[in-house]
Amino acid sequence: MSRIEQALEKAASSRGVKTHNPTRSEVAVTAEKQPPIKYSSSESDFDKLLEAPQININNPMLVAMGDNKSIASEEYNKLRSLIVELTHGKEFRNTLLISSSITEEGKSLTALNLAIALAKGYDHTVLLVDTDLRRPSLHKLLGLKPEVGLIQCLRDNVPLSQALVKTGIGKLVFLPAGGTVSKPVELLSSNRMKEVVNELKNRYPERYVIFDTPPVLPFADAQVLAPTVDGVLFVVREGRPKAHEIQKALQTLQGTKLLGTVYNDAHSYVKKRDYYYYQ
Numbered sequence: 001m002s003r004i005e006q007a008l009e010k011a012a013s014s015r016g017v018k019t020h021n022p023t024r025s026e027v028a029v030t031a032e033k034q035p036p037i038k039y040s041s042s043e044s045d046f047d048k049l050l051e052a053p054q055i056n057i058n059n060p061m062l063v064a065m066g067d068n069k070s071i072a073s074e075e076y077n078k079l080r081s082l083i084v085e086l087t088h089g090k091e092f093r094n095t096l097l098i099s100s101s102i103t104e105e106g107k108s109l110t111a112l113n114l115a116i117a118l119a120k121g122y123d124h125t126v127l128l129v130d131t132d133l134r135r136p137s138l139h140k141l142l143g144l145k146p147e148v149g150l151i152q153c154l155r156d157n158v159p160l161s162q163a164l165v166k167t168g169i170g171k172l173v174f175l176p177a178g179g180t181v182s183k184p185v186e187l188l189s190s191n192r193m194k195e196v197v198n199e200l201k202n203r204y205p206e207r208y209v210i211f212d213t214p215p216v217l218p219f220a221d222a223q224v225l226a227p228t229v230d231g232v233l234f235v236v237r238e239g240r241p242k243a244h245e246i247q248k249a250l251q252t253l254q255g256t257k258l259l260g261t262v263y264n265d266a267h268s269y270v271k272k273r274d275y276y277y278y279q
């Protein structure tokens, strides 16, 4: 095993999960075993979705709530404008996947803040999906303890309507992971997942759907999901990944529609004079 492979294995085990890249036949077998997904007739009705009882909107990491103008919230507004521009072409490219090279680069924070920025400043429903089935964190950032989520929809035929949560932040709807699974790649590459992505994409054509994923280098999850979405947003946290890691992750994502890179936690970018406007 090469040193890089050893490092990846170590990163994987520190997240409590073994790296698993399925072979084509494994994926095919998993897909064939699944019966077709069933949807309840009411799930297209936004008003009938579960309302989140205790969203933690005071979490200081949710900077895109934008109640105090800060450099960070302005950056999310800029990101929102860029995304709106990049996704409104001949067709509306409404499904976006967020990933990064390695762990803890700020994927989940970016996914959530971008979703909030879109939901607050853009008058359409935004659906945020936690597709990190190894170490889901979006529900924690929102202060939620969901009982069901994507896993139960995929595995146990729970209707999507029973797992979607209205956050009360604009028209932001959240689909939690619903726990963790030992072989997320199998679930994410199943026909059932493709059906769910299509369903989420097409049911409300004006809605952004944002998928938060595990990092690209240790895990194949983002790689198997990327071809099913319209665009990939790649997060790089200042000082975290090495240049060769970024390069390798981007190579892995080659062939997918890379929309751009979010440079996160960028101390070198924030110049002292910028603070003047916000103090």
Ligand SMILES: Nc1ncnc2c1ncn2[C@@H]1O[C@H](COP(=O)(O)OP(=O)(O)OP(=O)(O)O)[C@@H](O)[C@H]1O
Binding pocket: 061, 100, 102, 103, 104, 105, 106, 107, 108, 109, 110, 132, 135, 137, 213, 214, 215, 264, 265, 266
């Ligand atoms: N710009 C930032 N400023 C301050 N803290 C940050 C920033 N970005 C991320 N963090 C912190 O770093 C940690 C990891 O962030 P986050 O969970 O968003 O990363 P991730 O890439 O989703 O991680 P994982 O690979 O585990 O899914 C969190 O504690 C988060 O609060």
Ligand SMILES: [Mg+2]
Binding pocket: 107, 108, 109, 132, 135, 137, 212, 213
């Ligand atoms: Mg995360």
